[in-house]
Amino acid sequence: MNAYTKQAPVTVIGLGLMGAALARAFLKAGHPTTVWNRSARKAEDLVASGATRAATVTEAIRASPLVVVCVLDHDAxxxxxxxxGDAFTGRVxxxxTSETPAQARETAAWAAARxxxxxxxxxxxxxxxxxxxxAMLLYSGSRAAFTDWQPALSCLGTGxxxxxxxxxxxxxxxxxxxxMWSTLSGFFHAAALVGTEQVAATAFTRMATRWLTAVAGFLPRMAEQVDSGDYETDVSTLGISAVGLGHLVHASEEQGLTADVPGPIKALFDRAVAKGHGGHALASLVEVIRRPKAE
Ligand SMILES: NC(=O)c1ccc[n+]([C@@H]2O[C@H](COP(=O)([O-])OP(=O)(O)OC[C@H]3O[C@@H](n4cnc5c(N)ncnc54)[C@H](OP(=O)(O)O)[C@@H]3O)[C@@H](O)[C@H]2O)c1
Incomplete structure (x- = not known):
């Protein structure tokens, strides 16, 4: 039997757009929720909804066995x-907060030392x-913390x-x-491209959505190629895509756009062709994305 119930007290530190949403989800699920934010006024709506405002970070941490921090970045x-001090003792x-892997490990080492x-x-x-x-949430670190606190964390989404x-x-x-960012950059370039002929982005989006679904279907086979390093293909070569990218760059410029999105992609494909991958599958691009191993 899990020691922690769905109504265990929780603390949320950081009440920006995301932190406030986390606190609201805990409150909605019935958790007594203590909140703290650097700018105290951001706690007002939550307090009106039943949260308790802590006067200091230390008070906020001491208030609950589960302490969730969601602030701007690693420095925050x-x-x-x-x-x-020792406020975290006995707490999870x-x-x-979004960080790099190294920053997350640094915070984990800080916690482990205490x-x-x-x-x-x-x-x-x-x-x-x-x-x-x-809602998709990803977790890593203490398995015990994840397992013990699933009942509470599950009210945020599926972890x-x-x-x-x-x-x-x-x-x-x-x-x-x-x-997401590379796909959306491609979408914005595509919307600008069709827009040069007065096609509304909203009209184009119906087709773009179908196309994205088809592209997602390519991924499992390509992932196998990345894992195996076997880039033989009877479908489509990287070389033919490099030629197609040339058309996209030229057409974009002819239509009055910059080539800021397709230009660097074309350069990447050209580098792969120069390294002998012209007859290989698209997945061979990883060979030029990876840095060569030091001798
Ligand atoms: N918003 C999203 O769609 C989204 C999606 C996924 C992940 N995230 C991640 O969630 C985290 C929070 O994002 P957000 O959208 O909530 O950002 P936000 O609205 O800009 O809020 C930033 C929060 O960080 C606090 N903060 C900044 N510097 C601080 C410092 N030095 N000391 C203490 N508190 C500090 C701010 O306090 P003040 O109010 O006092 O400035 C505020 O509570 C980020 O890591 C973000 O990448 C956000």
Missing amino acids: VRDVIRDV FVNL GIDYLDGAIMDIPQGVGRPE TYLGADAGLAALYDLALLCI
């Missing part, structure tokens, strides 16, 4: 925990999505535990965001 986390520290159970996390959704089962290395959640976070 450091500012928050700098002078908390869940850090949902005997604090530490779970790092990443929220793969917007504040409005927090609290729905579809996946990635492993004991506290840096893993940040690693996956950045990898998934890489897909």
Whole structure:
């Protein structure tokens, strides 16, 4: 039987857009919720909804066995925990601030040196999505903390535990965001391109959405190629895509756009062709993305 119930007290430190959404989800699920934010006024709506405002970070940490921190970045986390003394003793520290893997490991080492159970996390959704089962949260670090606190953390969304290395959640976070940012940059370039002929982005989006679904279907086979290093293909070569990218760059310029999005992608493909991957599958691009191993 788990020692922690769904109504266990929780603390949320950091009440920006995301931190406030986390606190609202805990309150909605019935958790007595203590909150703290550097700028105290951001706690007002939450207090009106039943949260307790702590006067200091230390008071906030001491108020609950589960302490969730969600602030701007790693420096802000450091500012928050700098002078908390032994307040975390016996508590679980869940850090949902976006960081690099190395920064997450640094915070984990800080916690380990003080005997604090530490779970790092990443929220793969917007504040409005927090609290729905579809919201994806990634966790790494203390397995015991993840297992014991699942009943409480599940009110934020569906959590996946990635492993004991506290840096893993940040690693996956950045990898998934890489897909999002590069895809969206491509979408914005595509919208600008069709827009040069007065096609509304909203009209184009219906087709773009279908196309994205088809592209997602390519991933499992390409992932096998990345893992195996076998780039033989009878589907489509990297070389033919490099030629197509040339068309995209030229057409973009002819239509009055910059080539800021497709230009660097074309340069990457050209580098792969120059390294002998012209007849290989697209997945061979990883060979030029990876830095050569030191001799
Ligand atoms: N918003 C999203 O869609 C989203 C999605 C996924 C992940 N995240 C991650 O969630 C985290 C918070 O994002 P957010 O959208 O809530 O950002 P935000 O609205 O800009 O809020 C930033 C929070 O950090 C606090 N803060 C900044 N510097 C601080 C310092 N030195 N000491 C103490 N507190 C400090 C701010 O306090 P003040 O109010 O006093 O300035 C505020 O509570 C980020 O790591 C972000 O990457 C956000």
